Amino acid sequence: MAKTVLTVDDSASIRQMVSFTLKSAGYEVVEAVDGMDGLDKAKSRACNLVLTDQNMPRMDGLSLIKSLRAMPQYRTVPILMLTTESSDAMKSQGRAAGATGWLVKPFDPQKLIEVVKKVIG
Secondary structure (H helix, E strand, C coil): CCCEEEEECCCHHHHHHHHHHHHHCCCEEEEECCHHHHHHHHHHCCCCEEEECCCCCCCCHHHHHHHHHCCHHHCCCCEEEEECCCCHHHHHHHHHHCCCEEEECCCCHHHHHHHHHHHHC
């Protein structure tokens, strides 16, 4: 069965690019438009990986990660930040919130697939 990736980003073009890249590699993709939407979608179905942006309306990436980590079913699910933010301070906040890893936009589709394969197989 295909592994499911939840991609959370307020940019439609980024969601489409992530979705297209991962679907072509055989993954199922669920798209969410911001942190609140991502949280709702994560509650309604099991995902093997969450890819989230940081800067979004309604709920940012760090808040989403903290909310997911508070749910038993997402304690150990890998969560990757996919964001334009690349400062060490932001990365350590991400780790503190429970992020598994960090990818900086603009991303290389091939690298995204490699990272996802490494994290969830």
